[in-house]
Amino acid sequence: MPLWVSDFLGDTLDLDATEIGAYMLLLMAQWNRDGESLPADDKKLQRVARCGRNWPKVWGNIERFFKADEQGVYSKRLRLEAQNVAAKREVNKQNGGRGGKAKALKTNNVDLSNATDPLKRKATIPEPEPEPIKRDTSVSTKKAPAKRSVAIPPDWVPSDKNIEDAEARQFSAKEIHNEADKFRDYHLAKGTTFKDWDAGWRTWLGNARKFAESRGVAGVSQGGGYGRGGGIAGEVARRRLAGEN
Numbered sequence: 001m002p003l004w005v006s007d008f009l010g011d012t013l014d015l016d017a018t019e020i021g022a023y024m025l026l027l028m029a030q031w032n033r034d035g036e037s038l039p040a041d042d043k044k045l046q047r048v049a050r051c052g053r054n055w056p057k058v059w060g061n062i063e064r065f066f067k068a069d070e071q072g073v074y075s076k077r078l079r080l081e082a083q084n085v086a087a088k089r090e091v092n093k094q095n096g097g098r099g100g101k102a103k104a105l106k107t108n109n110v111d112l113s114n115a116t117d118p119l120k121r122k123a124t125i126p127e128p129e130p131e132p133i134k135r136d137t138s139v140s141t142k143k144a145p146a147k148r149s150v151a152i153p154p155d156w157v158p159s160d161k162n163i164e165d166a167e168a169r170q171f172s173a174k175e176i177h178n179e180a181d182k183f184r185d186y187h188l189a190k191g192t193t194f195k196d197w198d199a200g201w202r203t204w205l206g207n208a209r210k211f212a213e214s215r216g217v218a219g220v221s222q223g224g225g226y227g228r229g230g231g232i233a234g235e236v237a238r239r240r241l242a243g244e245n
Contacts (some may be wrong), residue, residue: 001031002081015061022049023062034080037072045073117147149193156184162201169205179208 029048030038037043046055066073118186158180166176183204194200
C-alpha cells in the first residue's frame with residue numbers, strides 16, 4: 001500500500017495517536033478489499049478501527065477523510081491508488097504473457113527446424129555424461145627437485161659401475177687406470193660441472209676409444225695413470241682382486 005508520508009502527516013496534524021491509528025487501520029482494511037468500500041456500519045467500523053467507547057469521537061474527527069457510496073464508506077485517494085496498482089499489475093501480466101509466448105514460439109521454431117533438417121536433428125537418447133577422472137592421491141604429484149651440476153671431486157676414482165662400463169668397451173685394467181687419471185685431472189683443471197658424472201665417464205671412454213682407433217693404437221694409453229703414485233691403479237687392482245676372490 002503506497003503511503004505518501006508528507007501528505008499524510010500534513011493532513012493529520014490535528015489528530016491524536018488513537019485517531020491516527022484508527023484512520024490507518026481503516027485504510028489498510030480498504031486496501032485489503034482492493035480499494036472497495038467498507039461497510040457503513042458503526043459497529044463493524046469500530047471493530048476494524050479497534051476502538052472502544054470513544055469511537056463516536058474518533059470517527060467524528062476522521063470521517064472527513066472518507067466518502068460514501070451505495071456500498072459503504074471509502075477513501076477516495078486510496079481507491080485511486082488501488083486502481084493504479086491493479087492497472088500496472090495487469091500490464092505486467094500481459095507483458096509477461098507476451099514474453100512467454102515469444103520465447104515459446106522461438107523455441108518451437110528451433111525445434112521444428114531441427115526436426116526438418118537431418119543435420120540438426122536432436123538425439124532422442126541423451127548422451128551419457130563422462131565419468132569423472134579419478135586421481136590417485138596415494139602417490140605424490142610433486143616433481144622431484146632438479147639435479148644440480150657439480151664439479152668432480154678431487155679424490156674421484158671410478159666406481160664399480162664405472163669399471164664395468166669400461167670393461168664392457170673392452171678396456172683393460174691398465175687402460176682403465178690411465179683413463180681414470182686423465183678424466184679426473186682434465187675436468188679438475190677445466191673446472192667442469194656435470195649433473196651426471198657417470199654419464200660423463202661413459203662419454204670419455206667412447207671418445208678415448210675412437211681416438212685410439214683413429215691412430216691405429218692397440219692400447220688406449222700407456223703409463224699416463226701411474227704418474228700419481230699408483231693411487232687409482234691400486235684402487236682398481238684392489239677391486240678386481242676382490243672380485244676374483
